[in-house]
Amino acid sequence: MTVKNITVLGSGVMGHGIAQVSATAGYNVVLRDIKQEFLDKAMEKIKWSLDKMVTKEKISKEEADGIYSRITPIVDLNEAVKDAEMVIEVVPEIMDLKKQVYAELDKAAKPEVIFASNTSTLPITEIANTTSRPEKFIGIHFFNPPQLMKLVEVIPGEKTAQEITELTQEFVKSVNKQAVLCRKDVPGFIINRLFIPMVHEACYLQDRTNATLEEIDSAVKFKLGFPMGIFELADFTGMDVIHKATVEMHLRDKKVINPHKTVEKMFDEKKLGQKSGEGYYKYSDDKYERVELSEELAEKCNPIQLVANILNNAAWLITNGASDIEEIEKACKLGLGLKKPLFETAKEIGIKNIVDELNKLAEEHGEFYKPDPLLESMI
Template sequence: MKNISVIGSGTMGNGIAHVFAQFGFEVSLVDIKQEFLDKAIAKISKNMDRQVAKEILSETDKEAALSRIHTFTSLAKGVEKADLVVEAATENMELKLDIFRQLDQASPDSAILASNTSSISITKIAAVTNRPTQVIGMHFMNPVPVMKLIEVIRGYATSDETTQKIMSLSKELKKIPVDVNDYPGFVANRILMPMINEAIYTLYEGVAGVEEIDTVMKLGMAHPMGPLQLADFIGLDVCLSILKVLHEGFGNPKYAPCPLLVNMVEAGYKGVKTGEGFYSYTAGNKDLVLAPRFKK
């Protein structure tokens, strides 16, 4: 597989395109507006500059990688030569199902269709295509150029051949693939999201403040980032969406999203992406600043 199409040029999509291009693959990056694509290319270039500064890439390597990324606003054009398509659109079930219906019609019959979903059923996604044996999950971690893990998720009908191809391909990207089965949240988010939710409940119930909760988990459990800061980084709306998938998928009240999380998302406080969540974020400021509403 040498021709890779990536659907969606946001944080995950541009990171996925970056990594494939870095390791010699031809990449078609697809989004609905050219301005989104231009912003993604600028972001990839900036991230590659960091790799050049750290001597991970040479300037020549960077320019060669960027030349391998081609942008498209037409999904059909962007996937017409694909050996593999990786969908990295917003974590919305209906949107993903619609995209996969289009991918099934537009991409070559031999192409593998992968989703970067962090929680949505691969089996359900595969069911809207005529190639369920060739549909799989490739859950990259953020930031994609740095994080080594890829959760490789088998849908109910995903073939062994498809799985092995994706496991091997992931290793070509110098990643560590882990083969998991298709149940709500897979492994990473089935474990991570209840921890984040419990941290939010701990705040909601007045057990401790934001900084105290994060400090306990950083110093006591050796986490590099506290759960509330991590929630801000992931996006509180994304955390809520994943918890809803877990809650609905298992029907277990232990996955019910904390009311504080629900209120924050509904009010538009979604973390880093909106400038405020549990902490406040301003461009160019790397200091961790507690959000005004959580100051004592």
């Protein structure tokens, strides 16, 4: 099986980004949305992005024109998928909406066409089972912005054929990205399973220790090797995204996340982070702004509870056959920007110290914190 023609359904930030990345790699791309005005806006953004790369001398004017000409915007669904070999669906993260889209798509697309959903949290198997081709259905989770982020999570559903998984991994490689395979369709896949619960845990850490946001963030940045603090990262990601992922993941597995009321409260109050001017921190304007963090502030906070949380979830992924240490480290480096391997940080802090901390938290705050058997075996 070879793929040359791709249809991207949805022309928002992720959709037009994936279309651009695919066209850059030489694929013929149809970009489809429900209104012409959405497509016009998306094509404008692609043009702006390509022009910027020409200005920076990353590509030539001819290359930019070639990439742009390989993307065809189309509103009519039947027309949009008539030559497609693979459809990458990038509609909003609402299960009913996705199912509705796939009901239409399943009728419109030829039976041999592969369906790939760019979901970050929704169950692949459940969506796949609403189509007539669950064996040709796969999760392909690009990170935002797709033009810059190297990581793509590939998630087979329960019925996905092995050749489709391999073909998708090859596709990811062909568009100059790095694939990380999440072997089981688990809530949050790999990155969100580590990142989203940690945002909640940071809120609990603040409650339990009275540390300031800046102290916690400094510890995360300088002691744990994150590129920015966890609250800063949450503001950058957007509380709407985090709240949505929280609800989805918690719905599917109560053990994955211990929701802190602050996240929902901020979402309800429209404190969405940088995009709204206020999240955990306040931002003065729409330019990319960084919080003042320092090694002095880092010394005032012990981030062991956060390490314990992220490590326990990583161990769960391994114990449950969804991933392994090597793939998790690759995902953390590319998806979270970790400067130091997670398990290396854990060894420096001491696996025994982490397990003791989890046992202590479990006694005080319940079963959620029970250490994964893998961590106990690593002592």
